[in-house]
Amino acid sequence: MRIGLDNIIQTQVIDYRIPKNTNIFYTLGFLAVVAYGIQVLTGILLLIYYVPHPDHAFGSVQDIMTKVPYGWLFREMHAVGSNLMIMVVMLHMVTVFLMGNYKRPRELTWLGGGLILIITVIFGLSGYLLPWTQLSYWATTVVTSMPTAFPVIGEPISRILRGGDYVTATTLSRFFALHVAILPPIFLALMGVHLFLINRIGISATPFGKIDEEKRPLTEYKRKTYPDGYPYYPTFFKKQMYMMMAYFVVMFFIMTFLPTLFFPDEANMPADPFHTPQTIKPAWYLLAPYQLLKLIPNKFFGIMIQMILIIVFLLWPFLDIQKEKNVLKRPVLRGVFLFLLVTWVVLLFWGRT
């Protein structure tokens, strides 16, 4: 009571109102936070036994899988969870885009979310190398070679990432530091800003429900509130808990019935720098950019297209000047979105083969 905790609970939980027309996709942001929490907890447990050295990394992961009590559970939760987290953050961005919730005054919230997605992918990428398997070694070799498509600065970027010409112990140390020490504070800071902005500006009402309340002119700061909305607790809280359970169900479903989904054979073999596997490909979330890079005859052109797409994606709220939020009433935008989505899926599956 000394710090007014009861007041926080009263204002932020009990009196907090959310728009009546929210849907289940509004829980994806919360789900991303839960996913990150799971990654942190399981990651700390792995950190106790993991040894970030080429001579011991693979062995220590094998020890976690076979000797540490329930080590397999935490490792599989961490590995499956990393993929699910990227999916959740991606889905969150897509649904926010489709609902037009990135529009003024929420441009910075979108930008923060986009940066969180990029950091999440870098989390996945840096964690991918740590088990020091054939898959992780060669996928990292390919991914760290992608910046070389840039003239002049490409080679130095690649060298900085690797700490030399090859993927070696130095690369492992760098990726380990990035994964456990550098990215978490950046992620938490971005998440803090993102949540602050959501709280400060207020939740956006979806255009797909019965009520579209955002009709006021946005000329000055005003926190969006919904006095006649549903209480956060228990109505929305229940939805969040329900989605959290669904997240765990999906995670354990994969671990039970599809245990090798994210662990192909190369993921169970120690890295061998002298033996290149038949097929080398990065993780699924980088397959589409990788495949695109392979298809475009000019490497620089290929990487520039992707950089421009990322910049447009991050700054989209500032570039989209139309006031219409409902993507269903914007055929051009809808068409472009569908084209990009289908292209991404096609490139992903093409890259797999």
Next chain:
Amino acid sequence: MLPLTVHAGYQQDFENEFLTKPWAGVQIEQNFCISCHSSEQMKPEFRSIPEEWQASWHAQNNISCEDCHGGDSKDAALAMSPQRGFLGSPQYKDVPEFCGKCHIAILTNFLESGHGKALMAGKKAPNCVVCHGSHNIQKASINIISVQLCTKCHSYERAKVMKQALFLTETRIGELGNKLEELKHEGIYPETDEKSLFSTQAEFRALFHTVDVNLVKDRTDEFTAKLDLIDKNIQDTYQLLKFRKNFSAFLMLSFAGMGIVIFLL
């Protein structure tokens, strides 16, 4: 969309560029043994050697030209120089010594065998390549002991008895090898058991190069005990995998149950 052939060509260029640079891990270095032996200048009978080697068990296990013949495959000028340890092709009688640089235990047992003693005495006898081949050498199996091969020199009767003595243990080694491969597909890396199976197999195969049926029969129990141990470890690992699956399923159902309760509340 561009035609696929254009893509395939570019894809090849891209992969070559991305994977053959020094930063790609290992450079694909020029091997002068291969380039010379593949060239038009080489005598026709030696020209097929690179292709045979590339399809061999040795190639699959990164055993290259210089590992057997010495020399320096990276230096065209000194590739066949004795200074770089070039040995060339061994004489017929010297082949066991040549292969025995790596296959030490097999060499010992072979030299004690009737085959080995006859060869050393300068009589008509097989050396390693007669049964195993040379550059196109494949993974060894007891199928090498065959009517076609053995009857080139003598009757098949003794060889058949030997094959029967080896059959059960060899079959079991093969089965355990397959099970260990299956475990890898399940996400387990059974390094200790794999090494143990490899050494047991090597020891067993070294033994039958003595061509002494009684010795093989006498020591079969010893090998069976080792294989039993590996088999037990595999079974235990399968039990562990089953437990993991059940435990994950239990957690999945628990969270599904909690989800249903929350939904109904």
